[in-house]
Amino acid sequence: MLMTVTWIFVVGLGTLLLLAGFSALSHLWARAKYGYPTQPDCVEFIHLPDGWSLGAERHFAKGERKGVVVTCHGMIGNHFNMDLGDGCSMVQHLKQHGYEVWNVDLRGTGHSRLHQTPHNPTPDWSFDDHVRYDIPAFLDAITSRAGVEQIHWIGHSMGGMIMYAYLGCNPEETRIASLVAISSPATWTSSLTFTLGTRLGQFLIKLFPYIPLHYALGTVAPYLFRAPIGGPLCYPPNLSTHELRRSTFVILESFSVSLCRQFARMYQENTFNSEDGTVNYRELLPNIKTPTYLLTGVRDKVAPPQALEWVYEQIGSSNKKLHIGGRKHGDSIDHCHASIAFSQHASQDTYPRLVEWLTEQSP
Secondary structure (H helix, E strand, O other): OHHHHHHHHHHHHHHHHHHHHHHHHHHHHHHHHHOOOOOOOEEEEEEOOOOEEEEEEEEOOOOOOOEEEEEEOOOOOOHHHHOOOOOOOHHHHHHHOOEEEEEEEOOOOOOOEEOOOOOOOOOOOOHHHHHHHHHHHHHHHHHHHHOOOOEEEEEEOHHHHHHHHHHHHOOOOOOEEEEEEEOOOOOOOOOHHHHHHHHHHHHHHHHOOEEOHHHHHHHHHHHOOOOOOOOOOOOHHHOOHHHHHHHHHHOOOOEEHHHHHHHHHHHHHOOOEOOOOOOEHHHHHHHOOOOEEEEEEOOOOOOOHHHHHHHHHHOOOOOEEEEEEOHHHOOOOOOOOOOOOOOHHHHHHHHHHHHHHHHHOOO
């Protein structure tokens, strides 16, 4: 009996060590091949009273500055979301066309850090924290440091959703010259993949105070391939193998318990509410009077065309525009949630449309 227990222990320990070694080697390989950094002109930090320091990569315009643009990543993303490199960087495209770009990291991602104290030992944040604290801090700092009165905000997925919520709650805000929301829904479409993902997230937050998604995906990133099927975030054939592996390794971040719980509740109840349920962000969409450009892809499962069409109808701005990324509408491919924001196809389809929109909004 003792011998059997000993062998089970040895085999179990050996398996764990092998898995740990495999994970470490995979991370080293992925970091060497796909983990090269972005190249901002500088990294700015914005210190908040609650202990968070928010990071923003600042890129100065090439030539005469036409305006200042803030680019904001989605949930479980970071600044690489908008600056993947290798010819599929929204940031570099805007910079080359005369715009100063602040590529921001919301709390809990990228360059942003929490100065831990006994009162906040474990990083945790919600969607509402981005709306109530991060956006005002970025607006205050960027307008001041860049010396402008207004900025353009381009958000992907949750990066656009938080601006829906902010502008809905603050209709008097004048510092946003225009909003571009790429694949940013305000309603939810039920699917088996989403349901299973939501259930898994709810299970994990019962076990861990912080979901280490980056480490898990970093292990498998070097082995991903362009299967002719896809999940809600990506239709792999829309990305090159390099784009698929690099984006998985550098973009996808860990996320907090509160953020996971809030999005799970939104999806399950088909709501767009604050964490405590007191604010219905969906009902506030008519308050948005800011010029707004909405984009999504034909293959987008997170923000399908009908979801963005609904947002378009609800937004109160008289200056608004909607584009559905697909071959029928002049694009090179039928875009998915990922490819419309960071891919070689986005550099052909999406980025020129953004420059055209920004030019139209110039005084």
